[in-house]
Amino acid sequence: MVRNFLKIAVRHLLNNKGFSFINIAGLAIGMASQEPLRTRAPDPDLRRQQQFPWAERHADQTER
Incomplete structure (x- = not known):
């Protein structure tokens, strides 16, 4: 086939x-x-860590 x-x-x-x-x-x-654009894009995980610095401390209390 x-x-x-x-x-x-x-x-x-x-x-x-x-x-x-x-x-x-x-x-x-x-x-x-798209490849050069993708390599220059900011890391979303790093951005999330900068945006929510308290999330690392309370990760065990976070519900998913």
Whole structure:
């Protein structure tokens, strides 16, 4: 079943070369551009610790 799916996917890519190129190029650009943004984003755990400094002291009393 997986082999048939791959055959259909390759056949679709070969029949629609321009459309496939645009889709794959857009995916590649999106993935490449999110990586620098993701590495520069602040750490959410560090931000939470700065925002709630008392939470560490009362961690055993916190309900989840």
